[in-house]
Structure formats: C-alpha cells, structure tokens
Amino acid sequence: MEMMLPGLGLALAFLGVAIATFLSGIGSVFGVSLTGQAGTGFLVEKPKEFGKMLVLEALPGSQGIYGLVISFIFVMTFDLATIDLYKGLQVFAACLPVAITGYFSAQYQAKVCVSGMNMIAKDEKNLGKVITMAAFVETYAILGFLMSLFMLYAI
Numbered sequence: 001m002e003m004m005l006p007g008l009g010l011a012l013a014f015l016g017v018a019i020a021t022f023l024s025g026i027g028s029v030f031g032v033s034l035t036g037q038a039g040t041g042f043l044v045e046k047p048k049e050f051g052k053m054l055v056l057e058a059l060p061g062s063q064g065i066y067g068l069v070i071s072f073i074f075v076m077t078f079d080l081a082t083i084d085l086y087k088g089l090q091v092f093a094a095c096l097p098v099a100i101t102g103y104f105s106a107q108y109q110a111k112v113c114v115s116g117m118n119m120i121a122k123d124e125k126n127l128g129k130v131i132t133m134a135a136f137v138e139t140y141a142i143l144g145f146l147m148s149l150f151m152l153y154a155i
Helices: 007-043 046-076 085-122 124-154
Strands: none
Touching: 007 046, 007 085, 046 085, 046 124, 085 124
C-alpha cells in the first residue's frame, strides 16, 4: 500500500501531531475563556484579587502546551524521511492520549476553577484549596502527555 501512496505514513504522523496540538489547544481555549469570563465578573466586585484570578485563568491553558510539546518533540527528534506507513500509524496513535486528555481536562479544570472563584469570593484564603482541586483534574492531562511522550520515544 505504501508503494501506491508514498508519503501516506508521514501524512498520518503529521495528522497525529496536528490533532495533538489542535485538540489540546482547543480544550485550553475553552477553559481559559470560561475562567476569563467568570474572573472578569469576579473582578468587578473585587478588583484587588486580579492576581488570584489570573492564576486560576492560566491553569486550563497548560493542556494546550502539552499537545504542542508532543508535536515539537516529534518534529525535532524523528527523521521525517524515514516515516513509512507503519511508523506513521504509530505516531498517530501516540498523539491521541495527549490530544484527548488535553481537550477534556482543560474544560473540566476550568469548571473547577470557576467554582473555586465562588469560594474565593467568600474567603480570599481559599486560593490554595482551589488550586489543589484544579490540580487533580490536571493530573489526567499530565498522564495523557506522559503516555504520548513514552509512546513517541518507544517508536
């Protein structure tokens, strides 16, 4: 099949890294947007709490970075001329964990952060608790990132 469609393996590999970047990035866009909207409303009442809101808004943005790093590692470490159909499928599969976990975890982490803003509105000392709860959601994005990383290095 590779003889009939030269470059198909490389196309699949690039599709995988594009999906890793796009899905994790889109998840972060949704997450940062949601927390930004809630944080803006919060700051109308308590403008001095900008730093705390900025931390909570930044948290869902990390998932997009994980997808980008996986894509960067692929482009910088693989000899693109050697990507055949089999290796292209491997790369494609290796990119899925970070893509899927990044897409969903950023959005759900944002929901935790938005709820946490309500806690902070009642008591500013709750920031550490909110970050801790949001970090539990981030754990699964990190696991997806690590799985993609390990799979890429195994190819």
